[in-house]
Amino acid sequence: MRIGILGSGLMGGKLGTLFARGGHEVVFSYARREQKLKKLARDAKGKARSGTPREAAQDAEAVLLAVHWSRVDDVLNQAGDLSGKVVVTCSLPMKDDDTALVVAHTSSGAEEFAKMIPKAGVVAAFNTVPSEVLFDVYEAKRKASRPSLVYCGDDPKAKKVAARLIRDLGFEPMDAGPLRIARYTEPFGLLIAQLAYEGKGGPELAYRFERFGK
Numbered sequence: 001m002r003i004g005i006l007g008s009g010l011m012g013g014k015l016g017t018l019f020a021r022g023g024h025e026v027v028f029s030y031a032r033r034e035q036k037l038k039k040l041a042r043d044a045k046g047k048a049r050s051g052t053p054r055e056a057a058q059d060a061e062a063v064l065l066a067v068h069w070s071r072v073d074d075v076l077n078q079a080g081d082l083s084g085k086v087v088v089t090c091s092l093p094m095k096d097d098d099t100a101l102v103v104a105h106t107s108s109g110a111e112e113f114a115k116m117i118p119k120a121g122v123v124a125a126f127n128t129v130p131s132e133v134l135f136d137v138y139e140a141k142r143k144a145s146r147p148s149l150v151y152c153g154d155d156p157k158a159k160k161v162a163a164r165l166i167r168d169l170g171f172e173p174m175d176a177g178p179l180r181i182a183r184y185t186e187p188f189g190l191l192i193a194q195l196a197y198e199g200k201g202g203p204e205l206a207y208r209f210e211r212f213g214k
C-alpha cells in the first residue's frame, strides 16, 4: 500500500518506518528539517522516501496524520486535497503545552479533524499507545497473543484499511465503532500515557482486552 506520513516525529517516524519494513511504500513528510525526513527514509530501508506533504498525500492509498494538534491546519493546507483518501489520525487534541485535551465530552479531535476534510474517510487509531512500544510490538508480532489497539471511524472501507495497517504492525485491531467513540479513546490514550510515562515500568506499554464468560 502507498502510505503518506504527515508529521514524521515520534509517532509518524516510527509508524512510517514499520510500515516500510512491512513492505508498504512510504513517503515521510512534515518535519522542520528536510535532512531528518531523508534520514528516516534511508534508515527505514524498504520502499521509503521523503517528500512534501503534498507529495506524501498525492498518490497515497492511506495517509497518516501524526502532528501536534496546533499544526493540523498547517499540515492540511500543505497536503492539499484529501478527498476520497483514507486518513488515519493518531493526533490527540492537546493544548499547546500538552497538559489537557482541548476537545472532549461533546466532540473529539478525530471528529473535529473529520469536519476539516469531509470527503475523506477518517479513522482514529494508534492514539492509545506510546511511540516507545511500537518497535517492540512489531518485533513480537509472531507471538500467539497480541496487544489490542482500539480504532474507530464512520467509513467502513477506511476502517478496513486501518485494521490491516494495525494488524501489520503487530496489534490486534479492536473496532470500537463510529468516529464519535474517539470521545472515549482519546482520554483513554491519556490514561495509557500516564501509565507509560509516570508509571513504574517504563514507556514500553501496550494493552490487551480479554473477553470472559464464553
Ligand SMILES: NC(=O)c1ccc[n+]([C@@H]2O[C@H](COP(=O)([O-])OP(=O)(O)OC[C@H]3O[C@@H](n4cnc5c(N)ncnc54)[C@H](OP(=O)(O)O)[C@@H]3O)[C@@H](O)[C@H]2O)c1
Pocket (backbone or CB within 6 Å): 007, 008, 009, 010, 011, 012, 030, 031, 032, 033, 036, 065, 066, 067, 068, 069, 071, 090, 091, 092, 093, 094, 126, 127, 128, 129, 130, 131, 132, 189
Ligand atoms: N508520542 C506519542 O507517544 C504519542 C502517542 C499517541 C498519540 N500521539 C499524538 O500523535 C501526534 C504526534 O505526536 P509525536 O509525539 O509524534 O509529535 P512530534 O514528535 O513532535 O512530531 C511532530 C512532527 O511534526 C513536525 N513539526 C512540528 N512543527 C512543525 C513545523 N512548524 N513545520 C514542519 N514540521 C513541524 C515535527 O518536526 P520535527 O521532527 O522537526 O520536530 C515532527 O516531525 C500528536 O498529536 C500526539 O498527541 C503521540
